[in-house]
Amino acid sequence: MSDVVSYQIVDNIGVVSVNSPPVNALSQKVREGILSAVTAAQGDASEAIVLRCDGRTFIAGADITEFGKPPMAPGLPEVLSAIENSSKPVIAAIHGTALGGGFEVSLACHYRCAIASAKVGLPEVKLGLLPGAGGTQRVPRIAGVKAALDMITSGNPVSAKTALGMGLIDEVISNDDLQAGAVQYAKDLVASGAPLRRIRDITIDPATVEPGFFDAARKKLAARARGAIAPDKIVSCIEAAVELPMDKGLERERELFTELVTSPESAAMRHIFFAERLAAKIKDLPKDTVLRDIKKVAIIGGGTMGGGIAMCFANVGIPVVMVEVTDEALQRGLGIIKKNYSITVQKGKLAEDQMEGLLGLISGTTDYNDIADVDMVIEAVYENLELKKQIFAKLDGVCKQGAILASNTSYQDIDQIAAATKRPQDVLGLHFFSPANVMKLLEVVRGEKTADDVLATSMAIGKKIQKVCALSRVCYGFIGNRMLGGYGRESQMLLMDGCLPTQVDSALEGFGMAMGPLAMGDLAGLDVGYKARQGRTDLPDDPKLYRMGTLLVEMGRHGQKTGAGFYKYDPETRRRLADPIVEGMIVDESNKLDIERREIDNEEILARCLYPLINEGALILEEGIAQRSSDIDIVYVFGYAFPAAKGGPMHYADHVGLKHVYDKMCEYRDLYGEQYWKPAPLLKELAESGKTFAQWDKERGAS
Numbered sequence: 001m002s003d004v005v006s007y008q009i010v011d012n013i014g015v016v017s018v019n020s021p022p023v024n025a026l027s028q029k030v031r032e033g034i035l036s037a038v039t040a041a042q043g044d045a046s047e048a049i050v051l052r053c054d055g056r057t058f059i060a061g062a063d064i065t066e067f068g069k070p071p072m073a074p075g076l077p078e079v080l081s082a083i084e085n086s087s088k089p090v091i092a093a094i095h096g097t098a099l100g101g102g103f104e105v106s107l108a109c110h111y112r113c114a115i116a117s118a119k120v121g122l123p124e125v126k127l128g129l130l131p132g133a134g135g136t137q138r139v140p141r142i143a144g145v146k147a148a149l150d151m152i153t154s155g156n157p158v159s160a161k162t163a164l165g166m167g168l169i170d171e172v173i174s175n176d177d178l179q180a181g182a183v184q185y186a187k188d189l190v191a192s193g194a195p196l197r198r199i200r201d202i203t204i205d206p207a208t209v210e211p212g213f214f215d216a217a218r219k220k221l222a223a224r225a226r227g228a229i230a231p232d233k234i235v236s237c238i239e240a241a242v243e244l245p246m247d248k249g250l251e252r253e254r255e256l257f258t259e260l261v262t263s264p265e266s267a268a269m270r271h272i273f274f275a276e277r278l279a280a281k282i283k284d285l286p287k288d289t290v291l292r293d294i295k296k297v298a299i300i301g302g303g304t305m306g307g308g309i310a311m312c313f314a315n316v317g318i319p320v321v322m323v324e325v326t327d328e329a330l331q332r333g334l335g336i337i338k339k340n341y342s343i344t345v346q347k348g349k350l351a352e353d354q355m356e357g358l359l360g361l362i363s364g365t366t367d368y369n370d371i372a373d374v375d376m377v378i379e380a381v382y383e384n385l386e387l388k389k390q391i392f393a394k395l396d397g398v399c400k401q402g403a404i405l406a407s408n409t410s411y412q413d414i415d416q417i418a419a420a421t422k423r424p425q426d427v428l429g430l431h432f433f434s435p436a437n438v439m440k441l442l443e444v445v446r447g448e449k450t451a452d453d454v455l456a457t458s459m460a461i462g463k464k465i466q467k468v469c470a471l472s473r474v475c476y477g478f479i480g481n482r483m484l485g486g487y488g489r490e491s492q493m494l495l496m497d498g499c500l501p502t503q504v505d506s507a508l509e510g511f512g513m514a515m516g517p518l519a520m521g522d523l524a525g526l527d528v529g530y531k532a533r534q535g536r537t538d539l540p541d542d543p544k545l546y547r548m549g550t551l552l553v554e555m556g557r558h559g560q561k562t563g564a565g566f567y568k569y570d571p572e573t574r575r576r577l578a579d580p581i582v583e584g585m586i587v588d589e590s591n592k593l594d595i596e597r598r599e600i601d602n603e604e605i606l607a608r609c610l611y612p613l614i615n616e617g618a619l620i621l622e623e624g625i626a627q628r629s630s631d632i633d634i635v636y637v638f639g640y641a642f643p644a645a646k647g648g649p650m651h652y653a654d655h656v657g658l659k660h661v662y663d664k665m666c667e668y669r670d671l672y673g674e675q676y677w678k679p680a681p682l683l684k685e686l687a688e689s690g691k692t693f694a695q696w697d698k699e700r701g702a703s
């Protein structure tokens, strides 16, 4: 066959085994191997064929690294046709995850069996794609149109049990040895004279689909698309499955898949797929670094952040002790956690006894001596450097040697915090994003003296609590918050120049941001930025700068929590509404500053908000704060809801062209001054040499 696919006859059953680590992706060699094995089996003594995989999983999909390269024969459709047209039954035997093209291979088989822990799914939408090897045509034929639409547009896998209920698999194998169980299942099918069941032969009765179903689906998906174009095309494919014969449906699917695979949206989402995995790798960390054991964790501070972090650990079975100053504060903190879990129970996503189990893992104390035995401490008190230093000095006194001491600070100097202890090598930053139990990003902040094993253990524990980790060095605001400076500033400058809040936010939401910058300010609290600005001496003395943000706070409009900020909020629905009072004020303030208000288009809004963010990213790269540009993209996509379909700010900059970004920076510098618009030297260098951030990463061996 080939070195990645083998074939043997076991007990009269032909067994095709794929062995292509790490995830048996459908590379050209795997496709070729399966095709020759199935073809060879047609003429031998086997009575049926089992298709299985070695290693940790069944085929996890097409080989994503092949997308964007010239196609290599045989194509996947050819392999699927050979399977479907086999003269002997072909049975897929699934373990691990049968995903995307891998699941599509199994759907071309006549029968599918799986072990109970297996999962199947079509995650292509998460890569800006649609299932391109019959998934959109075969799934609705067995599971029904609605279930198919949910499965393919969400991209979420389902368990073997659910798949059995949906008809997507035929048998759950209880034998621990899947190959033996699958061979037995194949023999039973042969003995019972089971037919060569082909999903393509099923037709969907259009009358079973409610009128207007597809239009409603399109509308719903468009509302949450955030720049993604695949969901709409998935609807078109499933519509084709209902309206067209199988071969025509497959043609339509192929055509739309080809459009997507060459789209910038899919390129951006594939970039994020690989960037996420790369971000977990620390360039200068020895591979054999021995990890510390983390069996018990303490959280200092029972506020919203501390509570959310405690839940992250409990959710993966790690006991947590929450430390508060008073009993009252402790009970309040534990109460919030209980309330959060209860909401999940009410939504039916957690069973009552599971909640009790999770709560049983979270205890509380007001006595630091109670955390002497923990393996990791995460401090999550409010942002005050002196307070944090005092806490770390105290931790140094009570915690056992070898415990990792982390701060959840958003911008304080980790090195100063570490210096408050006699063990700076054990100290680092673990910056969670709010709400900590929901947001995926964890910025891991490496101090000057942080030990390798502390860093490696923290990255591993981040993965364990299901976060996407990105490494940052110490600077004010680390990667994410530092880059936000110019973004927030320009969103307010635009108001003075001619925009209204809805226009600024709609432009960025149209681009795909989950929420525009002004609405985001209202959500976070305008008083937070106001207070932070008061402590800064480096801001230019410019009456235009943050003028509206300052005035609104001084009027008591602190954002959503006071019912009003840049917007007013419906007290019942909490929906944001344009506020004529604010709009009038904006025009008045421009007039007071003698600014001639002008029409500003979306292109300018995007450039003025996003290019300072990219420029700061370039500074962060050249200062070595981030390891690589793709790590910055990960921070923004997972921590700041930057649209994955744009690939993060640095990938987006590469896409629009660094020369264009640089030229715009220079244009705005000439208009609005160098104190705000100073192109980063790296941006200039790359723009002039015609390179991209991705190339810069590559040249430094960072990708």
Ligand code: 3H9
Pocket: 022, 023, 025, 057, 060, 061, 062, 063, 064, 065, 076, 097, 099, 100, 101, 102, 104, 123, 124, 127, 129, 130, 131, 132, 133, 135, 274, 277, 278
């Ligand atoms: C598709 O199938 C299109 C078809 O409909 C139509 C075709 C015509 N290709 O995630 P991990 C690498 S689209 C290439 O850390 P885990 C990954 O980069 C595809 N490489 O492991 C990593 O490399 P490295 C639809 C892949 O155990 C290593 O494998 N399928 C692929 O945490 C380990 O990955 C998907 O979208 C691939 N398809 O999770 C599934 N997959 O070690 C994508 C992984 O150098 N994959 N790699 O960093 C996954 O969701 C997870 O990898 C999986 C395992 C759940 C399978």
